[in-house]
Amino acid sequence: MQAVRELYDDFIRTFGNVLFAVLLFIVWGLLTLIGVIIAQGKDPATYFDSYAAPLARLILRLDFNNIYHTPYYVGIIGLILLSLAVCTFKRVIPARLPPLRAVAIDKIPLHASFDAAGDPETIRDRIAAFFRARGWNVRKREFGGIEWTFADKHNWARRGVLVAHMGFVIIAAGTTIYWAKGFSGDEAIITGQTVSVPHTQTSIKLDGFSYKIKPIITKSGMVYQPIDYVSRVTATGSDGVARTATIRVNHPLDVDGVLYYQSSYGFAMRFRVTHDGVRVPALTNRDYLTGDEIDLPGTQRSVAVAQFVPTVDRLNGVPSADPRVNNPAVFLQIFDSGQASGAGLVPMKSSIDAGGGWRITPEQYLLVSGIQYTHDPGVALVGIGAFVLLAGLMISFYLLPARVFVRIDPAPGGSRIGLAATTVKGYDIFERQFNDLAAALGTKLIGESHG
Amino acid sequence: MANGRMPLDEVLMVIAIGAYVVGALALLVYFFSRSEWLRHLAIPLAIAGCVAQFGQLIARYEITHIWPLLNLYGSLSLFAAVAVLIFIIFAFRYDLWFAGGFVLGLAALFLAYAITWNEGSMPAVPSLQSYWAKIHVPLVVSSYAAFMISFVMSAIFLVKYYFERSLAKQAIPTTGGAAAFVQAPDAMAAVRMDTPAIAAAAAAGNAGAQWLNTIPSLAQLDVLIYRIVAVGLPLLTLGIITGAMWAHESWGHYWQWDPKETAALFSWIVYAIYMHLHTRNAWRGMRTAWVSVLGFLSIMFCYFGVNIWISGLHSYKV
Numbered sequence: 001m002q003a004v005r006e007l008y009d010d011f012i013r014t015f016g017n018v019l020f021a022v023l024l025f026i027v028w029g030l031l032t033l034i035g036v037i038i039a040q041g042k043d044p045a046t047y048f049d050s051y052a053a054p055l056a057r058l059i060l061r062l063d064f065n066n067i068y069h070t071p072y073y074v075g076i077i078g079l080i081l082l083s084l085a086v087c088t089f090k091r092v093i094p095a096r097l098p099p100l101r102a103v104a105i106d107k108i109p110l111h112a113s114f115d116a117a118g119d120p121e122t123i124r125d126r127i128a129a130f131f132r133a134r135g136w137n138v139r140k141r142e143f144g145g146i147e148w149t150f151a152d153k154h155n156w157a158r159r160g161v162l163v164a165h166m167g168f169v170i171i172a173a174g175t176t177i178y179w180a181k182g183f184s185g186d187e188a189i190i191t192g193q194t195v196s197v198p199h200t201q202t203s204i205k206l207d208g209f210s211y212k213i214k215p216i217i218t219k220s221g222m223v224y225q226p227i228d229y230v231s232r233v234t235a236t237g238s239d240g241v242a243r244t245a246t247i248r249v250n251h252p253l254d255v256d257g258v259l260y261y262q263s264s265y266g267f268a269m270r271f272r273v274t275h276d277g278v279r280v281p282a283l284t285n286r287d288y289l290t291g292d293e294i295d296l297p298g299t300q301r302s303v304a305v306a307q308f309v310p311t312v313d314r315l316n317g318v319p320s321a322d323p324r325v326n327n328p329a330v331f332l333q334i335f336d337s338g339q340a341s342g343a344g345l346v347p348m349k350s351s352i353d354a355g356g357g358w359r360i361t362p363e364q365y366l367l368v369s370g371i372q373y374t375h376d377p378g379v380a381l382v383g384i385g386a387f388v389l390l391a392g393l394m395i396s397f398y399l400l401p402a403r404v405f406v407r408i409d410p411a412p413g414g415s416r417i418g419l420a421a422t423t424v425k426g427y428d429i430f431e432r433q434f435n436d437l438a439a440a441l442g443t444k445l446i447g448e449s450h451g
Numbered sequence: 452m453a454n455g456r457m458p459l460d461e462v463l464m465v466i467a468i469g470a471y472v473v474g475a476l477a478l479l480v481y482f483f484s485r486s487e488w489l490r491h492l493a494i495p496l497a498i499a500g501c502v503a504q505f506g507q508l509i510a511r512y513e514i515t516h517i518w519p520l521l522n523l524y525g526s527l528s529l530f531a532a533v534a535v536l537i538f539i540i541f542a543f544r545y546d547l548w549f550a551g552g553f554v555l556g557l558a559a560l561f562l563a564y565a566i567t568w569n570e571g572s573m574p575a576v577p578s579l580q581s582y583w584a585k586i587h588v589p590l591v592v593s594s595y596a597a598f599m600i601s602f603v604m605s606a607i608f609l610v611k612y613y614f615e616r617s618l619a620k621q622a623i624p625t626t627g628g629a630a631a632f633v634q635a636p637d638a639m640a641a642v643r644m645d646t647p648a649i650a651a652a653a654a655a656g657n658a659g660a661q662w663l664n665t666i667p668s669l670a671q672l673d674v675l676i677y678r679i680v681a682v683g684l685p686l687l688t689l690g691i692i693t694g695a696m697w698a699h700e701s702w703g704h705y706w707q708w709d710p711k712e713t714a715a716l717f718s719w720i721v722y723a724i725y726m727h728l729h730t731r732n733a734w735r736g737m738r739t740a741w742v743s744v745l746g747f748l749s750i751m752f753c754y755f756g757v758n759i760w761i762s763g764l765h766s767y768k769v
């Protein structure tokens with residue numbers, strides 16, 4: 001029992017310590033930085049291309065190629081939340097301004113004293129009025145026959161830290177909801193095609209896709225600047241009603257709480273495939289995306305659709321950088337038993353000989369729209385958390401909880417006033433304000449400063 | 452420049468750089484000589500440069516009708532303008548003109564670098580055609596600007612701190628105060644913030660010490676750094692939040708672990724560390740100043756490093 005108690009105390013002491021939280025922050029920061037420097041989610045071969053083999057192996061072994069979804073990355077955030085909770089309950093909530101009590105004024109680094117004409121009673125009222133007029137909360141007490149006035153400001157703002165910490169917890173809760181209940185994915189939809197979106201009862205038909213690209217001459221040469229991407233779709237949701245809509249960048253479509261975004265575009269191809277001059281319908285009436293292969297039946301051969309080239313320079317036959325379709329061609333690669341046996345840039349309506357009597361003719365290109373979809377039931381919570389966090393930061397940074405202690409003693413010809421101040425962030429931060437306050441109070445009481 | 456005349460925005464840019472360079476030189480000399488007339492010359496120059504910069508951004512928008520902050524030329528220009536603006540506000544309030552030479556010098560350098568990124572008028576790619584561009588970019592860039600000022604103040608803090616330390620080391624056997632400084636246990640934060648060795652050396656005629664003796668105390672510098680970081684961190688937080696809102700609208704999710712986002716998160720973590728360490732007496736001062744320096748380096752990495760070395764979602768892939 002004793003051992004459990006000690007363990008518990010150790011846990012509270014460690015996790016309730018701000019320096020431990022800082023240590024966790026450092027680890028979190030370093031892991032985050034690793035993910036910035038090492039490209040995330042790439043093909044394993046990419047890492048062997050970019051790094052020395054042992055380093056690449058280490059990256060893959062430690063999951064540094066997908067670091068943000070590793071148990072240790074999530075774990076460190078979990079530990080931060082735990083530390084935050086312990087800290088909040090053990091330190092932040094119990095922390096209060098010290099009780100109203102007498103203090104040794106000149107032992108507090110921020111202090112000043114004045115003599116003023118008038119008996120302590122009158123002076124006390126004038127001091128109270130002075131602080132109240134400046135928005136301070138004033139309380140009076142007597143300790144050992146000495147009159148004390150306590151002025152507090154922004155005491156409630158001590159809860160700013162609590163608010164900031166709450167904001168972080170709410171964000172964490174919102175992201176957890178997404179992990180537990182949300183989903184996302186993407187679909188490349190060919191013009192005219194209808195796809196059923198996984199996890200939903202929605203189907204989306206791409207009625208058309210258009211893009212606008214503007215050639216601009218800059219100091220470093222011609223740039224083809226994309227201006228607009230628009231998909232015209234017919235979306236059928238769970239109610240079975242088909243609705244037409246457009247999806248463009250920055251203007252997603254909402255169907256049954258799932259958002260559909262314009263994310264990319266590309267081209268699909270239709271070919272005329274002939275064998276010994278005879279059209280092969282099964283291969284001809286199909287749409288091929290970049291990366292697809294046409295397997296030639298009865299052979300070991302295949303033809304890969306390597307790349308669609310929108311514009312081939314008519315003068316030299318070389319692919320141009322212009323992404324607008326002007327003189328299109330397809331780059332086809334021919335494989336025999338898995339070995340590359342030929343390749344060619346094939347203009348529309350021209351053909352390439354794939355060997356063995358097979359001929360491939362690009363006949364038509366079709367626009368493809370890349371649509372991404374997301375369902376995130378936690379997004380509202382994340383948004384609320386973010387603003388709570390921000391509010392907490394502003395409260396903690398801009399409102400400084402402070403207390404001024406005022407001691408009033410009778411003195412020959414009037415009263416002697418001693419002034420001292422403390423804040424939750426030390427003394428230096430309040431020095432200027434304290435000096436201003438003391439000077440203003442001195443002027444008001446028309447006394448002389450000895451402070 | 453069709454008719455051979457410079458467009459208004461470029462004229463304003465040249466005026467701004469000129470004002471900053473002359474202002475920086477004046478304040479650097481003021482830094483050592485403390486001749487008041489130099490300060491009186493430099494303050495209007497700093498203000499004029501800053502006004503010319505905002506004028507330049509407005510003129511560019513008027514001329515091209517394209518939001519000017521979507522490339523490094525425009526955003527760096529705003530970065531320098533806001534940095535100078537924040538500095539001017541703090542300098543008037545806390546009399547920081549002694550540091551102005553460094554701030555204006557850095558602003559002029561950043562502007563000179565910005566000019567190398569002037570690609571002329573380019574319409575925005577679709578994902579950047581959003582009202583969020585008008586909210587998110589100024590917030591993020593302003594946070595960077597605030598952090599630049601806290602960086603300059605931190606560097607000055609550290610110069611004063613280490614100067615004190617080296618003087619104190621030389622004087623250990625004689626000056627009690629200085630010896631206490633060197634051997635100060637962490638809890639004696641107040642001792643670490645005092646600079647008795649500088650005061651002694653200044654009295655003995657050491658020029659560097661005399662100068663350092665005239666700038667605010669380490670404790671005051673520490674508070675200033677805190678106040679400026681307290682401007683930058685909420686701006687960075689709001690910048691990240693609005694970036695996430697924009698990403699949600701444009702890329703389909705508020706957080707994609709894109710290198711730029713994650714680099715900004717890294718900087719945010721560094722400044723969160725700064726804030727937490729600053730709540731502790733014993734860590735306030737030299738250590739938090741170093742964290743602030745590190746924070747600004749991480750901001751520079753996020754601003755330039757990620758764009759230059761690392762590719763991410765910030766390009767619209769065809």
Ligand code: HEM
Nearest residue numbers: 016017018021080083084087091161164168393396726730
């Ligand atoms: C990402 C998460 C966190 C955020 C955004 C955050 C934010 C803040 C802010 C804004 C302050 C006020 C600083 C100031 O006024 O100068 C603060 C203070 C504090 N934080 Fe955090 N914090 C986080 C995590 C933690 C954790 C994990 C702990 C656990 C130990 C912790 C413990 C504290 C404590 C003890 C204070 C000082 C309270 C005081 O004495 O005034 N924080 N935090």
